[in-house]
Structures are given as structure tokens and as C-alpha cells.
Amino acid sequence: MRQVSTVAELREATATFRRQGDTLAFVPTMGCLHEGHLALVKRAKAEADRVVVSIFVNPSQFGPGEDLTAYPRMEDADCAKLEGAGVDLVFLPTEEALYPPGDQTVVMLSELPQHLCGLARPIHFQGVATVCSKLFNAVGPDVVVFGEKDYQQLQVIRRMVKDLLLPIRVVGVPTVRETDGLALSSRNQYLSPDERAQALSLNQALQAAATLVANGEQDVDRILGALKSRITSSGGQVDYIAVVDSETLESLENLGHEARALVAVQFGGARLIDNIALRPPS
Amino acid sequence: MRQVSTVAELREATATFRRQGDTLAFVPTMGCLHEGHLALVKRAKAEADRVVVSIFVNPSQFGPGEDLTAYPRMEDADCAKLEGAGVDLVFLPTEEALYPPGDQTVVMLSELPQHLCGLARPIHFQGVATVCSKLFNAVGPDVVVFGEKDYQQLQVIRRMVKDLLLPIRVVGVPTVRETDGLALSSRNQYLSPDERAQALSLNQALQAAATLVANGEQDVDRILGALKSRITSSGGQVDYIAVVDSETLESLENLGHEARALVAVQFGGARLIDNIALRPPS
Numbered sequence: 001m002r003q004v005s006t007v008a009e010l011r012e013a014t015a016t017f018r019r020q021g022d023t024l025a026f027v028p029t030m031g032c033l034h035e036g037h038l039a040l041v042k043r044a045k046a047e048a049d050r051v052v053v054s055i056f057v058n059p060s061q062f063g064p065g066e067d068l069t070a071y072p073r074m075e076d077a078d079c080a081k082l083e084g085a086g087v088d089l090v091f092l093p094t095e096e097a098l099y100p101p102g103d104q105t106v107v108m109l110s111e112l113p114q115h116l117c118g119l120a121r122p123i124h125f126q127g128v129a130t131v132c133s134k135l136f137n138a139v140g141p142d143v144v145v146f147g148e149k150d151y152q153q154l155q156v157i158r159r160m161v162k163d164l165l166l167p168i169r170v171v172g173v174p175t176v177r178e179t180d181g182l183a184l185s186s187r188n189q190y191l192s193p194d195e196r197a198q199a200l201s202l203n204q205a206l207q208a209a210a211t212l213v214a215n216g217e218q219d220v221d222r223i224l225g226a227l228k229s230r231i232t233s234s235g236g237q238v239d240y241i242a243v244v245d246s247e248t249l250e251s252l253e254n255l256g257h258e259a260r261a262l263v264a265v266q267f268g269g270a271r272l273i274d275n276i277a278l279r280p281p282s
Numbered sequence: 283m284r285q286v287s288t289v290a291e292l293r294e295a296t297a298t299f300r301r302q303g304d305t306l307a308f309v310p311t312m313g314c315l316h317e318g319h320l321a322l323v324k325r326a327k328a329e330a331d332r333v334v335v336s337i338f339v340n341p342s343q344f345g346p347g348e349d350l351t352a353y354p355r356m357e358d359a360d361c362a363k364l365e366g367a368g369v370d371l372v373f374l375p376t377e378e379a380l381y382p383p384g385d386q387t388v389v390m391l392s393e394l395p396q397h398l399c400g401l402a403r404p405i406h407f408q409g410v411a412t413v414c415s416k417l418f419n420a421v422g423p424d425v426v427v428f429g430e431k432d433y434q435q436l437q438v439i440r441r442m443v444k445d446l447l448l449p450i451r452v453v454g455v456p457t458v459r460e461t462d463g464l465a466l467s468s469r470n471q472y473l474s475p476d477e478r479a480q481a482l483s484l485n486q487a488l489q490a491a492a493t494l495v496a497n498g499e500q501d502v503d504r505i506l507g508a509l510k511s512r513i514t515s516s517g518g519q520v521d522y523i524a525v526v527d528s529e530t531l532e533s534l535e536n537l538g539h540e541a542r543a544l545v546a547v548q549f550g551g552a553r554l555i556d557n558i559a560l561r562p563p564s
Contacts (some may be wrong), residue, residue, distance in 0.1 A: 007447055098447070102530070104393045105411070105445035111388040129387070138447045161385035165289055165380070165420045248384070 001083040001088045007138045010091050022049035026141035031055040032072040032186040033081050036176040041085045041143045043173045047143045053082050054091040061127030098134050107133045115249040125156050149175040151275040183274045184262050190270035199267050201234035206276040209261050213278040218255045236265035283365040285372045289420045292373050299331040304331035308423035313337040314354040314468040315363050322427045325455045328439050329425045335364050336373040343409030344412040380416050389415045394438050397531040407438050410417045449489040465556045472552035481549050483516035488558040495560040500537045518547035
């Protein structure tokens with residue numbers, strides 16, 4: 001596994017793959033890798049001949065007062081995991097490699113960030129779209145792989161790729177969970193044992209909502225009510241609990257063909273998010 | 283010369299060039315082609331094996347009240363000129379091909395548009411950056427060729443390509459002029475004979491300023507004064523007359539290594555722009 005830190009080295013390495021006729025899959029990460037990331041790598045290996053992973057804690061997607069400086073960094077352990085997972089190339093850029101002196105270009109979406117996490121984190125998705133544009137242009141992949149855990153991010157990337165006519169296929173991978181259902185997240189390590197127990201309410205409530213819908217419930221208010229009663233009794237501080245169109249993320253009054261339930265709840269120092277597909281009986 | 287109107291056809295055609303090992307140069311235009319555009323094509327042919335030209339009057343770079351609907355369209359004559367100039371492929375997209383349903387992604391620069399034409403046309407450069415991102419991603423060129431006539435646009439494209447890490451070389455081509463010095467522009471056809479005579483003051487004033495600087499003048503106020511007296515006496519309505527840093531377009535008090543003088547003046551129904559390099563004696 002090769003490690004590079006400049007765009008020039010990255011391009012030289014990917015050009016070598018291309019000369020061999022290989023296709024490329026790309027997985028952008030912020031490091032602190034867990035089994036969720038490794039599931040993305042596994043899927044990437046199934047989608048293309050070569051897998052490129054980036055590790056970069058992107059400052060432009062953190063707002064003031066968010067956990068940018070506290071965000072865990074462990075590059076050596078991360079690279080060992082990626083090598084074990086069969087990754088071909090790791091890109092570890094400096095901030096200056098992605099934001100050259102005088103940098104002033106941003107990629108913005110006008111509607112998708114006006115929902116859910118975008119309300120509490122107003123510059124977050126602009127930062128995500130901008131850094132992903134840069135990374136996609138630097139790597140030049142055929143396929144990019146993102147987790148459904150960050151569902152709004154996945155929809156932002158799908159929309160951006162479509163709108164900017166990027167010749168890239170976007171693949172979403174289901175969330176990886178602990179055996180008790182907690183979605184894997186680098187931020188879980190901020191949880192105390194009590195908070196971790198409380199946080200199980202997220203997946204339990206989402207599963208219950210999906211069962212309600214599978215059994216024929218179509219009234220969004222009743223689905224939201226069931227989600228809220230289960231989550232608010234857990235002790236977390238709710239940011240949002242929402243049932244939305246699975247593509248536009250706009251609020252729904254009645255369930256259409258496929259919707260998504262999404263929650264964001266603060267437990268102690270950790271703001272956790274989770275989501276589930278709501279599929280009416282066919 | 284092949285003509286295509288969908289992104290899928292475009293990609294299939296460029297993929298054929300790539301399989302032959304050919305490099306690609308791309309010239310985006312809004313049609314109504316004149317010798318200035320053909321100079322870009324000629325340079326493009328010198329820069330790469332194959333030349334792709336797009337013709338698209340981009341709505342997102344016109345503000346309310348600007349000349350979007352009046353903007354001249356003559357696709358058949360344009361294509362004949364491009365064929366004569368040896369272009370390999372012309373891309374004539376529909377609006378929906380570049381702005382798919384639900385489109386909401388924009389590319390913005392925070393500083394360069396805060397100067398010169400960007401002040402009178404606040405959404406113009408966002409529209410230019412966005413459509414050029416789309417076109418560059420659709421075409422996948424090695425080189426893009428732009429005219430120095432739209433000098434601020436050229437700097438916006440250079441900056442965007444650098445910031446977004448696009449693997450593209452940006453080439454600027456000197457302005458093509460009538461024998462009497464008037465810069466070629468699709469908007470010159472809006473001029474009456476009297477207005478056309480008045481408009482010669484732009485190039486005359488810019489040439490005089492460049493001569494002043496070449497002869498040792500370093501005081502920006504005196505250079506601006508010379509430009510203003512020459513242009514305001516011509517009868518046009520001045521939008522701006524500026525001497526700026528040639529890369530950042532920020533105002534200068536004293537000339538550094540290389541500056542640029544730029545003017546925008548309305549003559550009747552035509553808003554004309556022109557510019558020149560100011561090179562101090564070495």
C-alpha cells in the first residue's frame with residue numbers, strides 16, 4: 001500500500017493504475033477508522049480494480065465551537081487497518097494541498113443543506129461539498145463510496161455529482177452497527193457508559209418506526225410521535241427527529257413510495273445521528 | 283466535425299479520442315462567433331490533438347434586465363465557422379443537459395467577483411464558474427482556452443481550476459481587434475456608427491496608459507486620471523476604470539511588477555469592456 005501526501009504524487013500513482021487499465025474506487029474519510037469505514041473499503045474493492053482512501057480532517061466542514069481540534073487523529077493505526085483491508089493507495093494531504101494559498105472557491109447546494117443537520121451546522125455541507133469536489137478532482141475515481149450513516153451527506157454528494165456532471169458513480173453502503181444496534185461512529189468514544197446505554201434508544205426507536213410503517217402506518221405525525229416518545233424518554237437532548245422524502249429531504253405529511261426517518265441527539269459531549277428507510281407494505 | 287447535444291454523446295465522442303491516445307483542448311463559447319473566438323480555436327489546436335467547442339448561452343450568468351433573450355444566436359453559421367477552423371467536436375447542449383431537474387449546486391468564488399464587472403453584475407461570475415465546472419466535467423479536457431478580452435473571467439477560471447484541483451491547464455489568448463483597435467465582441471453589433479466611433483476611445487486610452495507606464499509612470503492616480511479624461515470625453519457612460527493587481531484584481535496605489543488596466547463603458551445599448559497589461563520598464 002502506497003501513501004502519498006501531495007496531489008502531484010497522487011496523480012502519478014493513479015496514472016500508473018490507469019495505464020494498467022484499472023478502474024478506481026475512492027473512499028474519503030476523516031480517519032479514526034472503524035468497521036464502518038472498512039465496510040466502505042470492502043464495497044469499494046467490489047466496485048473497482050483499485051481502491052484509494054483519503055484521510056483528512058476537513059476544517060471547512062466544522063463550525064465555530066464544534067469538535068475540530070478534539071476530533072481524534074490516529075494516522076498510523078488507520079493506515080495499518082487500510083493496509084489490512086487491501087487498500088492500494090492512501091492520500092494523506094496537508095491542509096495546504098487541498099486549500100492552496102489564496103483559496104476562495106466553494107461548492108454550495110441551495111436546498112439540501114436547508115434541512116436536518118444543515119440547520120444546526122449551517123456551513124457543514126458547503127465544507128463537505130467543497131472538499132469532496134477537490135478530492136474527486138484530485139483522485140479522478142470511477143466510483144465513490146459513502147456510508148448511509150451520514151445520510152444527508154450521501155444525498156448532498158449524489159446531488160452535487162449529478163448537477164456538476166461529474167463522471168462518477170456514487171454508491172451508498174448500509175450503516176454498520178454494534179451487536180446491540182448502536183451505529184458505529186468515531187464520536188461514540190466521547191460517550192460515558194451511561195450515555196452509551198441511553199444512545200441505544202436511537203436505533204430502537206428507528207427500528208420501531210420502520211416496523212410501524214411496514215405494518216401499514218401512513219400518518220407521519222403518528223410515526224414522529226412514536227419516535228419522539230421513545231427518544232426523549234432516554235435522556236438525550238434532541239436536535240431533530242424527522243420523517244422526510246428520501247431524496248430531497250423535504251418534510252412529508254403522508255408517506256409516499258419511500259421515506260427516511262432521521263434523528264440527531266446529543267448525549268453528553270457526543271452529537272449522534274442515525275437513520276432508517278421507511279418502506280410501506282407493497 | 284461531429285455535433286452532439288447530450289452529455290452521453292459527448293462522453294462517447296471524447297472517449298473515442300482518448301482511446302486513440304489524443305489530448306483534448308476545450309473552448310467554451312456562447313456562440314455568435316467572430317475572429318476572437320477563432321483565435322481561441324487556433325490556439326487550442328496548437329495546444330492539443332483534438333479541439334472541442336461548446337456553444338451555450340448560459341442563463342445563470344445573466345442578471346435580471348440583462349440581454350439574455352436579446353443575445354444573438356446563430357448556430358448554423360457558428361458551426362460552419364468551427365468546421366472551417368478544424369474543430370473536431372461541437373457540444374450544443376440544451377439547458378436541461380447542463381441544469382438537470384432539481385439542480386441546486388453552484389460554484390462560487392468569494393473575492394475575485396467583488397471587483398470590476400462583478401459589482402455591476404453580482405451573480406455573473408457565480409454563473410460563469412458554475413457552468414464552466416459543469417462543462418469541464420462533461421468534456422474532461424487537458425487544456426481550456428479563454429480570451430484575455432474577458433480578463434476577470436479568465437482570472438476566475440484560473441483561480442477555480444487551482445482551488446478545485448482540476449487537472450486542467452488554463453491558457454489565455456490576447457484580445458483580437460479590428461484594424462482601428464476596437465476589441466471584437468458579439469455585443470459590438472448593438473453599436474450605431476456614432477457609438478462605434480466613440481468606443482475607439484477605450485483601446486486608445488488603454489494604449490496611452492500602457493505607454494505612460496512603459497515610460498516610467500508609477501503613480502496609479504495619474505494613470506487613472508489619464509484614462510478617465512480620455513474615456514469620459516468620448517461620450518460613453520463609464521461603469522468602471524481601474525488599475526489593479528493582475529492576478530487578484532485588487533486596487534493598487536503604486537504599480538508593482540505587473541498590473542492591469544480595465545475599463546467598462548456603456549455606449550448606447552452596448553456595455554463594452556477592454557483591458558491592457560501595464561508593464562513598468564525593467
